[in-house]
Amino acid sequence: MDEFLEQIRRSGVTLTPELAAAFAGLPREAFVPDGFRRNGGGWARPGDDDFLSLVYQDDALVTKVRDRLPISSSSQPSLMALMIEALDVRPGLRVLEIGAGTGYNAAVLASIGATVTSVDVQEDVAGRARAALARAGVEGVTVEQGDGYAGHPGGHFDRVIVTVGVAGISPRWLDQLEPDGVIVAPVDHAGMHPVLAARRPATLADPAGPLTAGLVCHAGFMTAAGPLSATHPGSFPPAAGARELGELTEFAPARFDPPLEGIPYRDLWYASGVWDRRTSHAAVPGVQQSSLALIDDDRSGGAVIFPDGSVRTAGPTLLGAEAASILDRWIAAGRPAVSMWRVGFTLTGDPEAPIWVPGSWELTS
Template identity: 35%
Template sequence: MTDPARAQAGLVEALRTVGCGPAVLQAFADVPRHLFLPGHPIAVAYADDAVPTRIVDGVATSSASQPSMMAIMLEQLAVRPGHRVLEIGAGTGYNAALLARLGAHVTSIDIDAELVRTAAAHLAAAGVTGVDLRVGDGALGVPDAAPFDRIVLTVGSWDLRPEWVAQLAPGGRLLLPLTVRGSQLSVAFDLGADGVLRSDSVRGCAFIRLQGLGAGPDAVEELRPGWSAQVAEGASPDLAVLADWLDAPGPVTPIDGPLERADVWDGLGLWLMVTVPGAVRLLTSRTAEPPGSWFVPTGHGTATVVLPGPDGCAALVADPPGIRAFGPGGAAAAARLAGCVQGWRNAGRPHAADLRILAVPAGADLPAVGAVVEKEFSRLVVAPRVRA
């Protein structure tokens, strides 16, 4: 499709299915995405996909985010006309334009000066005025423009920086893709008068990670060439031993229903990563796929969640759907993993959207019960939301 107006209308129509409200839909209808992606075909600009826009050493350091994820986050952010909004990760300037269209006074910062220069050109081409663009490390926020009613990161963070909390207006909302036990979650936190950040909504997401001061530790460790592991904060499993066990598959304990890609990232897989100490999410590339691993196909390779024991491990497998024991003591790990799967069912099969996260500064008392996640600057407690 080469007609931008028709392609844009098609994208807006598609965004209705992600539960977008009328104001956010109108913003997508009013701001032409292709003006923020010059040089890309119209069909690419209006597909519901992220478009890499900056590649350094083969790795994307910037992209125009996937429109449906942007729409979900704009709903999470709950921007109202007149709000002062800080966006960290200006990128192409497209999200800043949508925020401006929603009536916000927008300050948008990016660590990459060249991207800020092109974002300014894109905003001008789209006729969007009034966005205060800055070059700098968003880990520090933008103190001279604070306080903000809303702070949104469009780039993944490992921690909650105290600068962001300090620059929020009373009752303000901080929305960010946050690493929680190896999973990235888009969390909208409201700042309470008691200084506690309480999540209003949580969604699964996958963003490029912060560079600079907020980069945080590596989220992914290599197990062997083509195999990577997402390990929870504070855990240090022996990945070489794990790889050896995975070469020795044992029997499968069946579980109900198929296991699909989404189950490894959200729902069951997320639950296991959050609630089970020592759980590891494992990804293999297509070429490095271990023969007969039976992990869950992702389109790019396979994935699973592994629970290591003292002398073996157990992993979710798709064919047949179940829990496969690996290594000499794999049966005990498989029995433990089966109990954890039952725990997820007993809790009502929660997904990301069913989680509630509280955050306080590192070392402060936690006003709730759940899985505790310790970061450098913050302490989180994660638990299933109590259903009304």
Template identity: 50%
Template sequence: MSPAEELRARYVDDLRRDGLLGEDLVRAFATVPREEFLATGFDGGGGRWVGPADPDFLPLVYRNHPLVTKVVDGVPVSSSSQPSLMAAMIESLELRPGSRVLEIGAGTGYNAALMAVLGARVTSIDIAPDVVERAAAALRRVGLAHAVEVRSGDGYLGGAALAPYDRVVVTVGVTGVSPRWLDQLAPGGHLLAPVEHAGNHPVLRIRPGGPGMGEARGALRAGFMSAAGPLAARYPGLHPAPRRTDTLPPPTVRHPPLWHPPLDVFRYHDLWFAVGAWDRRATFSPGPAGGWGGPGGCLLLDEAHGGGAGLLADGSVRASGPSAARYAAEALALRDRWVARGQPQISDWSARLVPAGDPDQPILVPTAWVQH
């Protein structure tokens, strides 16, 4: 067994422990060489670009981590997603041999390759020609070009030429869903898309809901790079953009933890989703800063006056600004409401999707969320 094969075997074992269940999907991860899709390297952190010649290339490739593969002006714009998230999304697609899949966002081509090994016929669309070229080359190297067609194009438009599709999967964070994707679904099909909510991009399972409408159900906790163009349109009622705590006044109000130990990352995101479902001020506050605690998290942002209230994974609250006491009380009330409602998960929520954004290029966005 080669070093790459040994590392891949350990990697698959790690994914099994993280919930990789279906034997066909296990086989796909064990079969497809991820390193072939990272041949041009990736960001290793600290300003270092890691390539195949580096001794730690393969050990870094075979970890359950996302890897940034393209940076423009210091901003990551393309990546190989976290493998456990890929696995969860592919499982949620419920693919069968012969399933026709439209993928929005080609990335490295690795995700499409995994779906192809499961027997899917994949059309992958990406707006960046260099990303398309690299993904197509990797698919040729691993012998899967016959099952995946990678095309340059505007993801908003989908892939009408090869429609209909049994599934659509979106691998970039969007503020809303293109109605073209729903139009291109075959009867009984559904799409998965990471739709912005409270500063995150949880994955929603979406089906057509009548002319120009959709029906969404929460599916997976996730975070993605954001799209550009109409798929990133801001609209009235959208949660505020993420705000770093170091741009806010120092907290002046503190309430102690509720949970010992804190909620794990999955349950915390369930709480966070509920807060966002109930309160449009909720967003993401990245990065620790003086007095706020934690590595960042859920924030009720006071856009009018500055400050707001942070709700941490242990249930504690920090608040700042001229309305700190009121914001802290409201954050506590939302936390306690989640507890009283039985601590619902992301999958316990649904919403109708209605048009918003540019009338000439509308996106479908969630309205009021309903807990089931």
């Protein structure tokens, strides 16, 4: 268990004693009794020689797949820790969790003293989470099947944490949130789900806004169902497949030596999404990971910004110049990290199921 905690810390997380004790005291294997998908394919099952060693890696564990796509999982523990610390949970607080997953996240919250109501739209997922919590002997968690957009009607909560990728923040959560409450949610941005921490002022007269948020970290999540993932004016384009953009040709040479890796590349990606709503990602033949891309509105072409700062274009597009301009702007701004952005929200979407989505951004020092 000490090695498990060290893995979480090596991912850049400073665990509080309470959170470290929660991770150390919970048997993660109890929450994946039917196993999970291996990173290289196949299924890891209890009884496999490497099952426990895989369970106690700082990895997400995919527990349900449909049409070869993951639709339920146990989140990466270091990401869980970052989100829980941003939630500012203390003993006695009431937490609404949107997305039950395996029940492991709710168990960690309960272990540090929260009372948790977890809502999941998938009835079988909710049922398995209840069973896992009982198996692990965790108290203080109620799991309900329902549409996460509605939250828990009639409930009152001090915190809301969302464990699936969403388009924005449901007004229903705000209705159920106490003054000065906190919402931590992974909100869609340019094909990723960076985690936002939104705090409503205690003196707010209008319980629906204004709402602002800071950025916690980069992340990618499975996407929620229903109104929580509905498109809206300003939605980013879907990702482009490996052959969709066509053959790429060089537009601008490399700028970064060494190339941007990991978080700095995602920092650039986030800024691109702020400055151009055509930002998404593209699968590029011969490139293992998805790449930052600007995609034409008619999807006839686009521009790809690679980690070395080079720009390549495909199709009859004018986006190469826009991509180069984004690089210029990001460099001139001092290569801002994602944590430097402050987000404001706009109410949009279906009038029957509106949603608060990021609509304005400013850089903080």
